[in-house]
Amino acid sequence: MSTDDAALSHARALLERYPVADGHNDLPWALREQVGYDLDRRDIATDQSGNLHTDLDRLRAGGVGAQFWSVYVRPSLGGDSAVSATLEQIDCVRSLLARYPKDLRAAHTAEEVEAARADGAIASLMGAEGGHSIACSLATLRALHRLGVRYLTLTHNDNVPWADSATDQPAAGGLTPFGEEVVREMNRLGMLVDLSHTSADTMRDALRVSRSPVLFSHSSARGVCDHPRNIPDDVLAALPANGGVAMATFVPDFVFSELGEWNRAAREHMSERGLHHRDTTPEAKAAWEEFVAAHPPPRATVATVADHLDHMRELAGADHIGLGGDFDGVSSTTEGLDDVSGYPRLIAELLDRGWSESDLAKLTWSNAVRVVRDAEGVAAELSRIEQPSLATIAELDGTPGCARSPSGSSQAVGDGPT
Template identity: 75%
Template sequence: MSADAAGADLLAEARALLAAHPVVDGHNDLPWALREQVGYDLDRRDIAADQRAHLHTDLDRLRAGGVGAQFWSVFVRSDYAGDHAVSATLEQIDLVHALVARYPDRLRLALGADDMESARAHGRIASLMGAEGGHSINSSLATLRALYTLGVRYMTLTHNDNLPWADSATDKPVAGGLTRFGEEVVHEMNRLGMLVDLSHVSADTMRDALRVTRAPVLFSHSSSRAVCDHPRNIPDDVLEQLPGNGGVAMVTFVPKFILPEAIEWTRAADVNMEANGFHALDTTPDAMVVQRAFEASHPRPRASAATVADHLDHMREAAGVDHIGIGGDFDGTAFTPDGLEDVSGYPNLIAELLGRGWSEADLGKLTWGNAVRVLRDAERVARELRDRRPSIATIQQLDG
């Protein structure tokens, strides 16, 4: 059999597997892209139509990719502060509710593991929400509870900058991990049943959260630091704690987090963006003109589905197959790996893993089973803590 024929067979096998075990993707920034590009005007970016000229995500490509559930990130940039961060997060949440209402034949809001299973049974993509950064609660546990009431089911403790109560992976350490108030945030998330997401946080914050949590944690979009030495990735000693905790680490596709050669290239591209008046995370059309011009004159190192599979091979070895998943970060990155250009590409990753000898049972855990289980386990812990009163602690009381 030719290599092309073998590849076609693996791809067909991957698509069949995803029909039985669809992808739960831990992180997609479509809400922020819609905010930045069209100010939430869904008539101008109708994701029922082909949006490949503007977005990594639309409904037909989600179906082609075998996606059965999506955690939509209700991200706001970490330079948003105070009430501005809170109100912008509420606008992001409102957008997700608007998407679900606009496309009821394709999307269904999911508030828990049972909802995920029900949506899948009815042919809908289960739509969950994750808040990307504790700046979204403005150091308020009442605001945290309000986000949960509105449907947010994980919160990433930090984004790219430190908080008064937690250190970020990409900022200078100040707290040395979590402060006392940061630990209280984790306890309150456990009480609610909101997953503690440790992507973006420093390694010491990861370790502190694992020490204090009663519930399994999540890494919604992080890869292996042993394979690519970037501070956004997960050290092996943390991965090795996941079996005892029950958590799940969801590999991401962002080239600078998976390909060592891409780290310096991306740093230079970010400097170029800022020199041209754009935020480094900007993916609006005007910003992408600047990015593509830089790429044309400075050819970028190319990641691929095989690069991502290298991370998954290592993460499976370090954490075990019951503790890994997928969190692509589509529409939150300017560049993507070859074969994983958009949300239709998941079959290419599954085909790569099949070619490496991954079993259907193991792949079913990677794509669907582990993510559903971790949310169900967080719900169980919340039931065990139902008699605990909501915390009224403040950061001034605990850290002042």
């Protein structure tokens, strides 16, 4: 057996004991976009069309034991439309659980996550991706929690009226007073504060305000790849004091600097021809393929992601890192991490780099479960002494409504969930 084969066998054996608890998968959005939630047309037990990164066989092959399913909706919906679409996404997750009860099991607590694992099922939690999903309403936040949503990403690619996004022009300077109240109410509920997609100032404000461990469901290290979607070094270094977990993502644009340079050149190529890089017309596709043929794109690899994890472990410590692949929320993937079956390759790479089994067990499973349990503990204490917040954005921020904050950042990463 070669060294590579030995490391891969070791990785798979380790994942049998400590499976992956992944922070972010956009399968529900992919099902919405591709087949309008018609699960007969995209059966993840049998579909091999290549249209998805996720199916049951590949989840098993990847050693996935728990998954946060994202119930993302586009920020452009806004208001009540965003709330309704979020409910539709939740309904999709519930439909998946009902259709595949032997494979997927609803989990709302750390105890239920562990019980699902013990029974050989994939524990299924939900996370709402973007504060627009609550339409500036703490009652809506509470309703989502009652429906099983266990984290809220404070922003997506655009600002919300009470928090700044990483990929929008700063408006609030981090969290507004109402944004701080959202964090406090999430702590009282036991809903994890997810800081992926947020600006660095929003991250710092949330760490200052939160009485519960925070989560980065799918973000890597800005010290390795200087992308605004990644976590600055000072925030990683502050994470142990909070008890939170930063879950490295595999999105090529966020982990590989050279790809960012290639993308800029590709967009210039399209712009010079009067086309947008996201156009899907035959003319645009031909122009894009022309550029790709002449300039093959560099590819991020498993080693690229491992570089981020090395850096994150060094700054935050082994107790505060995890994995959040962002599968089915991206149009391109990292080589070797092309779908949810790829996790053993990453673990094998880390084994080759000398990571201990203890640290790997924390990375794949223990840290994610611990942060859910810790949030429950904080909520149990706070709920005894605090009542549900009745605060409104009008009261705290002096804002009469919940119109989306102006945007226009040149750093936007597109309209998809990424």
